[in-house]
Amino acid sequence: xxxxxxxxxxxxxxxxxxxxxxxxxxxxxxxxxxxxxxxxxxxxxxxxxxxxxxxxxxxxxxxxxxxxxxxxxxxxxxxxxxxxxxxxxxxxxxxxxxxxxxxxxxxxxxxxxxxxxxxxxxxxxxxxxxxxxxxxxxxxxxxxxxxxxxxxxxxxxxxxxxxxxxxxxxxxxxxxxxxxxxxxxxxxxxxxxxxxxxxxxxxxxxxxxxxxxxxxxxx
Numbered sequence: 001x002x003x004x005x006x007x008x009x010x011x012x013x014x015x016x017x018x019x020x021x022x023x024x025x026x027x028x029x030x031x032x033x034x035x036x037x038x039x040x041x042x043x044x045x046x047x048x049x050x051x052x053x054x055x056x057x058x059x060x061x062x063x064x065x066x067x068x069x070x071x072x073x074x075x076x077x078x079x080x081x082x083x084x085x086x087x088x089x090x091x092x093x094x095x096x097x098x099x100x101x102x103x104x105x106x107x108x109x110x111x112x113x114x115x116x117x118x119x120x121x122x123x124x125x126x127x128x129x130x131x132x133x134x135x136x137x138x139x140x141x142x143x144x145x146x147x148x149x150x151x152x153x154x155x156x157x158x159x160x161x162x163x164x165x166x167x168x169x170x171x172x173x174x175x176x177x178x179x180x181x182x183x184x185x186x187x188x189x190x191x192x193x194x195x196x197x198x199x200x201x202x203x204x205x206x207x208x209x210x211x212x213x214x215x216x217x218x219x
Contacts, residue, residue, distance in 0.1 A: 023074035024108040025094060029066045029087050031115050036066030043086045044070065051078040051096065062087075074098075074107070090115050171204040179205060 029037040043059035046052040054073040062068045072083075079098035084091045092113045100109040149155035168179040172190055182204070186197035 021074060021076075021107055023072040023096070024069060024106060025072060025085075025111050026067070026069045026108060027110050027112040029062050029068060029113045029115065032117070036064070037062055037088065037115060038064045038066055040088055042068050042070070044072070044083055045086050045091075046082070046084045049078075049081055051075070051081045052083065055083065085111070085113065087113055088115055168205055171200055 029040065029042065031037060040062045041059060042062060044055045044057065046056055051072075051074060058070060058072065060068055060070050070085075074096060076098055078096050081096045083094045083096070085094055086092075092111070094109075094111050097109050098107070100107075149158075165178045165180070167176055168182055169176050170182060170185055172186070175185070177185060179201075182201045183194070183197050186192045186200060187194055190197075192200070
């Protein structure tokens, strides 16, 4: 009986022990125009083999320069197996190359991905492009509005800092003059008390029913 156990143990020692190792796949994702696909999700999707079952759904994200890194669970027996890497709705086929590490301790393989068409355009880059277009249209609108304003005399005066002074007429003699001179005109030319002159001008230039009225304090 003991000899049977010894024989079984000897056979188990001869059977090679197969264990999965970390297998790093890295590279860059670019478009056909050699533009980096930044901050785009990247995922393993496949089925039908052991290596697919172990790594299906594994995902990561590209960095600003389009680089990515995936750490797979791979065994030596998985050599030459195929995995599908999905980026922006497009699939790139990865063939497991067990000897790609070149004698390094950590097994790794470079796999660059080139996306076709406009689907590889990063959403971040697209956002910057849309924002730039919006700012361009706003800038164009402001420039056109300013140009149209400069075609008028009032617009040119405002542009150089000269604002048009409103003109008013004296409530007593009807003489035309800038509004800020009306109170002075009533005091000097019509010899009216300063407080009364201020009330007269306020009533004269203020629209009916708008703002403060001297009668408000009296009431």
